[in-house]
Amino acid sequence: xxxxxxxxxxxxxxxxxxxxxxxxxxxxxxxxxxxxxxxxxxxxxxxxxxxxxxxxxxxxxxxxxxxxxxxxxxxxxxxxxxxxxxxxxxxxxxxxxxxxxxxxxxxxxxxxxxxxxxxxxxxxxxxxxxxxxxxxxxxxxxxxxxxxxxxxxxxxxxxxxxxxxxxxxxxxxxxxxxxxxxxxxxxxxxxxxxxxxxxxxxxxxxxxxxxxxxxxxxxxxxxxxxxxxxxxxxxxxxxxxxxxxxxxxxxxxxxxxxxxxxxxxxxxxxxxxxxxxxxxxxxxxxxxxxxxxxxxxxxxxxxxxxxxxxxxxxxxxxxxxxxxxxxxxxxxxxxxxxxxxxxxxxxxxxxxxxxxxxxxxxxxxxxxxxxxxxxxxxxxxxxxxxxxxxxxxxxxxxxxxxxxxxxxxxxxxxxxxxxxxxxxxxxxxxxxxxxxxxxxxxxxxxxxxxxxxxxxxxxxxxxxxxxxxxxxx
Amino acid sequence: xxxxxxxxxxxxxxxxxxxxxxxxxxxxxxxxxxxxxxxxxxxxxxxxxxxxxxxxxxxxxxxxxxxxxxxxxxxxxxxxxxxxxxxxxxxxxxxxxxxxxxxxxxxxxxxxxxxxxxxxxxxxxxxxxxxxxxxxxxxxxxxxxxxxxxxxxxxxxxxxxxxxxxxxxxxxxxxxxxxxxxxxxxxxxxxxxxxxxxxxxxxxxxxxxxxxxxxxxxxxxxxxxxxxxxxxxxxxxxxxxxxxxxxxxxxxxxxxxxxxxxxxxxxxxxxxxxxxxxxxxxxxxxxxxxxxxxxxxxxxxxxxxxxxxxxxxxxxxxxxxxxxxxxxxxxxxxxxxxxxxxxxxxxxxxxxxxxxxxxxxxxxxxxxxxxxxxxxxxxxxxxxxxxxxxxxxxxxxxxxxxxxxxxxxxxxxxxxxxxxxxxxxxxxxxxxxxxxx
Numbered sequence: 076x077x078x079x080x081x082x083x084x085x086x087x088x089x090x091x092x093x094x095x096x097x098x099x100x101x102x103x104x105x106x107x108x109x110x111x112x113x114x115x116x117x118x119x120x121x122x123x124x125x126x127x128x129x130x131x132x133x134x135x136x137x138x139x140x141x142x143x144x145x146x147x148x149x150x151x152x153x154x155x156x157x158x159x160x161x162x163x164x165x166x167x168x169x170x171x172x173x174x175x176x177x178x179x180x181x182x183x184x185x186x187x188x189x190x191x192x193x194x195x196x197x198x199x200x201x202x203x204x205x206x207x208x209x210x211x212x213x214x215x216x217x218x219x220x221x222x223x224x225x226x227x228x229x230x231x232x233x234x235x236x237x238x239x240x241x242x243x244x245x246x247x248x249x250x251x252x253x254x255x256x257x258x259x260x261x262x263x264x265x266x267x268x269x270x271x272x273x274x275x276x277x278x279x280x281x282x283x284x285x286x287x288x289x290x291x292x293x294x295x296x297x298x299x300x301x302x303x304x305x306x307x308x309x310x311x312x313x314x315x316x317x318x319x320x321x322x323x324x325x326x327x328x329x330x331x332x333x334x335x336x337x338x339x340x341x342x343x344x345x346x347x348x349x350x351x352x353x354x355x356x357x358x359x360x361x362x363x364x365x366x367x368x369x370x371x372x373x374x375x376x377x378x379x380x381x382x383x384x385x386x387x388x389x390x391x392x393x394x395x396x397x398x399x400x401x402x403x404x405x406x407x408x409x410x411x412x413x414x415x416x417x418x419x420x421x422x423x424x425x426x427x428x429x430x431x432x433x434x435x436x437x438x439x440x441x442x443x444x445x446x447x448x449x450x451x452x453x454x455x456x457x458x459x460x461x462x463x464x465x466x467x468x469x470x471x472x473x474x475x476x477x478x479x480x481x482x483x484x485x486x487x488x489x490x491x492x493x494x495x496x497x498x499x500x501x502x503x504x505x506x507x508x509x510x511x512x513x514x515x516x517x518x519x520x521x522x523x524x525x526x527x528x529x530x531x532x533x534x535x536x537x538x539x540x541x542x543x544x545x546x547x548x
Numbered sequence: 549x550x551x552x553x554x555x556x557x558x559x560x561x562x563x564x565x566x567x568x569x570x571x572x573x574x575x576x577x578x579x580x581x582x583x584x585x586x587x588x589x590x591x592x593x594x595x596x597x598x599x600x601x602x603x604x605x606x607x608x609x610x611x612x613x614x615x616x617x618x619x620x621x622x623x624x625x626x627x628x629x630x631x632x633x634x635x636x637x638x639x640x641x642x643x644x645x646x647x648x649x650x651x652x653x654x655x656x657x658x659x660x661x662x663x664x665x666x667x668x669x670x671x672x673x674x675x676x677x678x679x680x681x682x683x684x685x686x687x688x689x690x691x692x693x694x695x696x697x698x699x700x701x702x703x704x705x706x707x708x709x710x711x712x713x714x715x716x717x718x719x720x721x722x723x724x725x726x727x728x729x730x731x732x733x734x735x736x737x738x739x740x741x742x743x744x745x746x747x748x749x750x751x752x753x754x755x756x757x758x759x760x761x762x763x764x765x766x767x768x769x770x771x772x773x774x775x776x777x778x779x780x781x782x783x784x785x786x787x788x789x790x791x792x793x794x795x796x797x798x799x800x801x802x803x804x805x806x807x808x809x810x811x812x813x814x815x816x817x818x819x820x821x822x823x824x825x826x827x828x829x830x831x832x833x834x835x836x837x838x839x840x841x842x843x844x845x846x847x848x849x850x851x852x853x854x855x856x857x858x859x860x861x862x863x864x865x866x867x868x869x870x871x872x873x874x875x876x877x878x879x880x881x882x883x884x885x886x887x888x889x890x891x892x893x894x895x896x897x898x899x900x901x902x903x904x905x906x907x908x909x910x911x912x913x914x915x916x917x918x919x920x921x922x923x924x925x926x927x928x929x930x931x932x933x934x935x936x937x938x939x940x941x942x943x944x945x946x947x948x949x950x951x952x953x954x955x956x957x958x959x960x961x962x963x964x965x966x967x968x969x970x971x972x973x974x975x976x977x978x979x980x981x982x983x984x985x
Binding site for chain 2: 417418419421423483484485508509510512514
């Protein structure tokens with residue numbers, strides 16, 4: 076039953092970091108916009124169940140680790156006591172504050188916010204089922220689908236046990252398990268594993284592939300892996316999970332070792348983090364005729380338009396990489412396209428950051444990518460052992476590297492591992508986007524003493540010597 | 549029966565055009581051959597005629613849009629083929645931009661409540677920008693701001709020659725690219741600022757503004773480009789056409805019987821045809837990029853025609869292979885077509901040389917401008933009877949002033965003088981044509 080109807084120029088389905096920037100941009104460009112999301116405020120997975128709460132917890136982990144490491148500096152805090160309720164409150168407060176802020180921004184821009192679950196009826200109508208069961212029909216001219224993604228579920232491990240968590244439930248911090256198995260050595264597993272390890276859990280990571288973070292360059296990941304080996308109980312690569320069953324003491328997991336031998340171990344909790352998949356089902360896309368590929372992504376053009384000309388798609392649902400900052404730019408592009416502006420999604424570099432300790436970040440062409448393309452490149456590396464700032468932080472475990480076109484010295488990619496790599500990578504993104512040459516990085520004065528000097532010094536090393544590393548000739 | 553009308557072939561090498569005017573709307577009756585769109589290519593502004601007759605039931609394009617050959621323009625309810633009378637013109641398709649061809653058929657649900665057909669929402673949104681391709685992978689080195697700037701001007705940044713380190717493209721490079729107009733993407737931002745703003749001019753008296761016609765815009769652009777990119781020289785000479793005039797009058801009726809009019813232009817055209825065979829450089833083009841000269845093995849000559857819409861230059865093909873009577877008939881027909889706005893783009897392209905005859909109006913001489921890929925143009929002014937020193941005395945002779953403007957990058961002064969002298973001699977003693985032409 077249709078309870079009411081509203082008419083809008085642009086409807087945005089999904090209020091995450093793709094959807095709400097799209098809605099805001101469209102409103103800023105003078106369009107009448109309605110934003111539909113299931114939560115009370117915009118924010119999406121990123122603010123409610125992803126980037127933001129995980130970073131709040133990672134900050135806690137960092138504080139704990141630093142307090143522990145302070146003993147090396149001659150300061151002893153003793154064993155920390157952890158008030159889990161207080162910790163959850165801190166994290167929830169961060170989430171409430173940020174989502175509330177986005178809600179306010181939405182009202183200030185006169186974006187109509189509708190809470191509910193939307194489904195397309197045709198290419199002019201979206202039916203939204205609201206909390207009280209009533210239906211709201213939204214008649215629109217353009218729609219932007221920004222429904223995001225969800226953790227991939229492996230049916231064989233879906234035992235219906237509370238002990239088996241995905242990233243969403245792990246972020247609620249039900250308890251601090253004695254032992255925990257992280258299935259999947261990607262960024263989500265490593266970040267949450269870091270949180271639980273800092274809180275005191277014995278964390279084991281199992282990865283089917285030969286190494287962790289398989290999309291990052293090996294030399295960078297190596298630096299992180301060495302650090303994680305000291306924090307985690309165990310890291311098992313080339314190892315398969317054959318099955319799980321719930322037993323009295325926890326979850327018994329059967330593995331196959333790299334040599335092919337089966338073995339078992341019992342864990343208090345399991346975190347399944349084997350990737351995410353796009354939310355493209357159940358939206359009525361088939362009635363619209365919007366194409367969806369075999370992985371569930373919606374193919375889009377440079378303006379983020381789907382095969383149906385008044386329907387756009389942005390963010391995770393529109394393809395890899397599934398990253399919030401990529402979604403945000405896509406949202407802006409879609410809104411500009413709808414407003415008739417000449418616009419295109421044409422990034423040269425989308426940064427990837429893993430917020431572990433140390434952090435790993437890269438953008439543009441990786442060394443691995445260059446090898447795959449058989450593209451001749453020069454690679455310059457600067458070890459953080461030679462960075463004064465890293466030494467003062469007691470964190471020389473880091474490296475900055477540049478991937479450079481071997482002919483014209485254009486900076487094609489930048490990779491950093493080390494504390495604060497996620498902040499440092501932005502300079503690399505700018506360099507790649509601007510088509511900067513190595514000389515541009517070398518000749519730009521970087522403040523001393525900072526970690527950012529490692530970018531300048533790696534550039535110097537391309538031309539022979541960098542100030543703080545002497546290469547024997 | 550509704551039929552989709554797509555953009556037909558406009559001419560050789562033309563794949564895109566920009567719409568400068570949509571001449572029909574939904575509900576309009578169109579007849580076969582009626583102009584439905586005015587489009588601008590890098591060559592000229594032309595009218596696209598309908599190849600169907602009937603009632604327009606949907607217009608799928610709008611002014612300012614860039615369209616490609618084969619793109620859907622209109623849906624036309626062909627007359628005489630429908631069962632129902634086409635009384636009420638169909639409402640524009642529900643969606644403002646969504647095109648009938650790619651929008652899915654709405655599910656039956658929406659049909660069951662026709663009353664709820666969406667009212668136009670407030671101010672209709674400006675149409676969504678077009679789908680433009682983005683090259684996969686790596687672009688030429690250019691800052692994001694430069695890439696956006698290029699996009700706004702309709703320039704593919706990959707086509708721009710960068711002057712920065714290792715070919716990095718700067719804002720200025722994009723501007724230069726647009727100014728030189730190396731690509732066919734016709735930028736709209738090259739307009740020079742008016743010398744004085746209207747506000748200043750009104751200080752001196754009342755003024756009035758009028759929108760430029762399409763032909764005027766195209767002319768303004770090609771002439772501006774010609775003036776700023778081609779180093780030109782103009783030479784003058786005079787031909788004694790006393791004898792020729794007599795013959796012209798004598799043989800005029802023969803040409804008229806063939807449907808032409810034996811005008812000086814037709815005769816000059818014949819002479820030019822022969823001259824271009826003899827001096828192939830004047831029928832050539834320059835390829836500076838490859839540092840080559842392109843010689844054409846055909847002789848097509850453009851003839852400037854004054855119309856109420858402005859200057860148009862239809863092209864007469866294979867001038868060297870036609871006699872004067874054929875040429876005069878063709879000239880007559882094509883000039884009429886130009887005045888009736890029936891010229892196709894093809895008929896205005898492919899010239900290797902042009903003639904501009906202002907003799908019918910007057911003037912003692914003028915300096916025409918070389919344009920496009922041509923390297924020379926002949927100007928013809930009004931002939932007059934003058935005293936000429938001949939055989940020891942002054943004699944009254946009919947003298948026709950001629951001017952030849954050429955691209956000095958390819959043609960030297962001596963070449964120009966020789967060419968123009970030969971043309972004069974051929975006009976003075978048509979026997980030369982038989983001997984050397």
